[in-house]
Amino acid sequence: MFLLENLTVARGNALMALNVTRTLKSGVVLLLEGPNGSGKTSFLRALAGLLKPASGKLDIPEFHWISAISVPPSVETPREYLAFHAALSGTIDTRKTDPFGVDTVLDTPFNRLSTGWRQRVKLTRLLQSQPPLWLLDEPSDGLDAKGMETLLSLIKSHTDSGGIAVIATHQPQLWPHAETMQFVGAA
Amino acid sequence: MSGVIFTRILSRMTRGRGLQMQALLFFVLALAAFVFGIGADPEQLETLMPGLVWAILVLAGLLGLPDLLEADAADGTLDDLLLSKISLPSVMAMKMAAHAAATTLPAALAALICTSAMSPDAFKYLPQLATGLALGAISFSAVGLLGAALTLGSRRAGTLLAVIVLPLGVPPLIFGAGAASAPLLGVSPVMPLSLLAAFTVAAITLAPFAAAAIVRMKVTTP
Secondary structure (H helix, E strand, C coil), rough: EEEEEEEEEEEEEEEEEEEEEECCCCCCCEEECCCCCCCCHHHHHHHCCCCCCEEEEEEEECCEEEECCCCCCCCCHHHHHHHHHHCCCCCCCCCCCCCHHHHCCCCHHHHHHCHHHHHHHHHHHHCCCCCCCCEEEECCCCCCCHHHHHHHHHHHHHHHHEEEEEECCCCCCCCCCCCCEEECCCC | HHHHHHHHHHHHHHHEEECCHHHHHHHHHHHHHHHHHHCCCHCCCCHHHHHHHHHHHHHHHCHHHHHHHHHHHHCHHHHHHHHCCCCCHHHHHHHHHHHHHHHHHHHHHHHHHHHHHCCHHHHHHHHHHHHHHHHHHHHHHHHHHHHHHHHHCCCCCHHHHHHHHHHCCCHHHHHHHHHHHHHHCCCHHHHHHHHHHHHHHHHHHHHHHHHHHHHHHHCCCC
């Protein structure tokens, strides 16, 4: 469970969210919906502690942060990328499963992988540790139907086991039973 | 864990962009340009050499700085670093060490080799020059890190970087060039070397903390 109390988020002079009070219980998916530039990412960044809220309190547990910025097509390999991110979480890459199938491309440089494959590698970070909260910004970007299916089942198994997912998305139809929070645009 | 993170930071700077080779080539070509400009009179070269190599080392320290933090900010890595279990000052210290390993230390190595090759009396001041260059290379990377943090996200960051970093590099430049010239002038190099060591210790101790505070403030301020 985590708690947001009178949370106000602003970016420059633009107000993105005003006095949000919300309790999220285990097993919940919260969708942040709204048009481009309405403040979904800013709100998500505020939850992650990457943007100082203008006011209010939040009490959130450990989390995974997956941003909307795609992995650049560099000479780095997925193996190095995953080892680096595991190290950042204070662990080593000891995944037991490979739902996105990235083990087949572990040593292929990112500059030879498509956007969808780079997204699959990024999402594989979700399997490296098991924090109770996932903060996902447009996680389905670039994924094909099979990748999308894998993502949905991964999120479902996370929430079924008591986890919480907060997702900024333009595809709310993928999570028909989720709680939602609407963003209308900067004020 | 820290080893994996440092390796990645270093490889992002060097692999594909060849920053170490750039630093070496920059040093050799810049020194050659100076020598062509001032003429190959051995006596004149002897007097000017310590100052020349130090001045070029300061400029070589600017290489790689625009991307030191900016590349991480552009692809979201900076957010991941901020959220990591490793403290941000430690990450900044790794950035500083990686910059030294990729640019200033290779340039310092080139400085030693070029001085030995071009200056007939180099053996007189080579130990002082080598000690000074090693300290100076690290302190230039420390002030460079500070400059990279201060200009993060700024327009015209490249110009600002030079304006911030070059003045901060003047004290080690004066102490280092002074220490290398001391044997030629018949004075002791101990004082300039001590001052250079003190500057380096202060810079590498404080710069990671200062850079971490600046980066955190720049990223999280709405």
